[in-house]
Amino acid sequence: MAATQSNDPGDHAKVPRTARGRETLRKLLDAAALEFGEKGFHEASISGITRRAGTALGSFYTYFESKDAIFRALVKDMSAQVARQVGEAVAPETAAFDIERAALHSFLDFAREHKEIYRIIDEAEFVDPTSFRQHYETTAVRILDRLHKGEADGEFRDGMEEAHAWALMGMNVFLGLRFSVWSESCDAERIAGLANDMLRSGIGRSGD
């Protein structure tokens, strides 16, 4: 799963064997994020990517065989970056609700730094539906694992299932769209806290 392959663009790119190769691959993926994010898939070009990366065209073809291939690798890479960033934000032994708050806060920060992620993942729905679907399915599995762990710890109520994970993912994705990509006018910590309260005890007055 992409979630566990942080730096590995998977079967879409040759895996570099040297530190320098890994650095070149990283530069190409970062450049691709900017190029696809700014121009969209159809207008983006391989030469635009290598220009931004400051690499030779030959280096591109060492790792990717086409614009499609680097786009697929990029979706997988961004999916893994989100997973890694969220994972790093959470100390071991953190209580389950605090994990969810930290995960959302960290995602909001990530989306502020990488606003292009929405456009890229969303465009995958059209350019590469398999990657699009895989991104959300993988993320939902990761969230459901956390929900089951919180259930086992006695912090979440019993019966957590896939639909809870999708509901939580949808909350986070839409809060990121509104409060990270479209506008940063609200404090990310405040948004994460508000969503965490909602997750913790809902919006009912008496909490019944």
Add this chain to the structure above:
Amino acid sequence: MAATQSNDPGDHAKVPRTARGRETLRKLLDAAALEFGEKGFHEASISGITRRAGTALGSFYTYFESKDAIFRALVKDMSAQVARQVGEAVAPETAAFDIERAALHSFLDFAREHKEIYRIIDEAEFVDPTSFRQHYETTAVRILDRLHKGEADGEFRDGMEEAHAWALMGMNVFLGLRFSVWSESCDAERIAGLANDMLRSGIGRSGD
């Protein structure tokens, strides 16, 4: 706002003055939903739309000046259809949480009947960003109105704000993607009930 203009495709189409004209316009929009949903914006064609609608090419140009224009009108129309469908599912005097459950159930049903809605709204992010943004902003305003009403009725707790509306919208949109568009394996009523419990009292064990 699109939410209040159910049958009016807005400033993107000429408004028909006769019942027959309204019927033709409806046929064109329904055909456009199928054509754009199946082929995507770029591959879709005006002749494909009129063929599906069983109307003459001239009728198309009576109402729309281009493929872009009918796409914009369609996004607005689908946004309004969702609003109308959800509105009709709710009897006056329904309690606030029951309104939310009925709204989600009705949306899940709508998305099962009109799976193309996701592809069309999502493609608007690239083809017509203004319509895309307007769809979600309008929907969030409508949800926030309901949240404020539930707050005034004493059913929701105080302090409902825009972020709550976006979180709820995200839950609903993602549940629709997973349980209406990708697979109908789960009962829509059950999913709506599960999400409603989550909204009502969160996922905390003690509800604190």
